[in-house]
Amino acid sequence: MTLDTLTGIAPVIVILIALLAAAIKILREYERGVVFTLGRFTSVKGPGLIILIPGLQQMVRVDLRVVTMDVPSQDVISRDNVSVKVNAVVYFRVVDPQKAIIAVEDYLMATGQLAQTTLRAVLGKHELDEMLTERDRLNMDVQKILDAQTDAWGIKVANVEIKHVDIDESMIRAIARQAEAERERRAKIIHAEGEKQAAVALLDAAKMLSQAPAAMQLRYLQTLTQVANDRSNTIVFPMPGDLLEGLMAKRAAPAGEPKP
Template sequence: MVLYILVLVLLVGAIFASSSLRVIKQFERGLVFRWGRVQPAIRGPGLTVIAPFADKLQKVNMQVVTMPVPAQDGITRDNVTVRVDAVVYFKVIDPTLAIVNVEDYRFAIGQVAQSSLRSIIGKSDLDDLLSNRERLNQGLELMIDTPALDWGISIDRVEIKDVALPEAMKRSMSRQAEAERDRRARIISADGEFQASQKLSDAARVMADTPAALQLRLLETVVAVAAEKNSTLVLPFPVELLRFLEHARGTPESVKPPAVDSPKDNGDEK
């Protein structure tokens, strides 16, 4: 009989211990509800004891949660249809507010993120979505963080992941980028020709003032061409030098032989 009572006491003690002892992990916090009321003391990690049948322990994860925001369709301020998705990083900073003030804080954050993302799309231009994402991320983070503070949640970071454009818009942007690159190439080429013409004009003025510079330039050209080891060398010859040689070889009028008259015809005159 005594053995049965001892076994019964041990069984009751085991049931009591299993219903009153709880283990809280390092990244969790325990919120105790006693007869439906929240106890002010939040249980930390480790082994904790609660009153059986009177207390209910609810664990809250304090880790940073990564929540992908489903892609949202919207029309930008410049009337372009886009599809944008994002990701939200948040964590619980007040377990009591996260459990008491909102039914499901994960679902609530997801819905606020989707509505805020659609609002950002409608307020932004396409160029901002493509090139100025940092400012949009900050604005989106502020829009989500405002209601999240009342739920005991802190938004660490919000990032826009991808912006999907219609195929027609992609082709239009490709043509625009190609035209822009062609415009820049033409401007650079024209600027190079303008600078080259200025340098050639300056060189022409120097050579006009110093005729010997033209001869030196000619010799430099000959040296540059000869360095290629060509079998045939084409050497340009100044016209002024040809005229000088022709003038030097001319004979004076005093030494020219006299003109000889042609013999007359001695035929019979009729």
């Protein structure tokens, strides 16, 4: 084969190589190819070796792996008129490559914008306390709404996680004061409940002692023993009431009357 012949067929060889490269596509296990023939949808192919008709068929690659999308911080006004900043993360994947390419122009951008608006709409219906304490339920609500709306795009939203709820510094101080007042309220209730139970117990004890005068004397002697063991300089000596009544009666008796 002469040099002129090689020079003449070289362009043909280059064209054949280019056509072969355009016709053969290799898709990974997590990829699918949406094939269009003359602009019309033909099929979804992959994974593995894919052969296309150059010039007539085109293929769009679609990744089926889970996409982790960070939702930027959103300004949300809660139902009790508290302004907060909330950001979240959305986990989703493509389950229908045909819908993901044909039904929406850019499913990544569409899902991200929808996640932002849904996050604001859902959290705006709840109070601040619910945002802080019931985060799991809010995650579930946002996930259900997103999953229902992206189903037409061939997208499956697997999970939504609210990461941060940023509150203004003045609101943080107000929450701290509220928590302190709540603790004081609980302490007062517990103290009052203890006083009530103690009063009931003392009433029962007084009824039992009143039925046995000897028991009252024993209790009086026990009290004196406890006072004697006290090392303080001041001792309060309890005096039975019936003894005081007897002394006062003798003192108040007339001089001519015999004392009992």
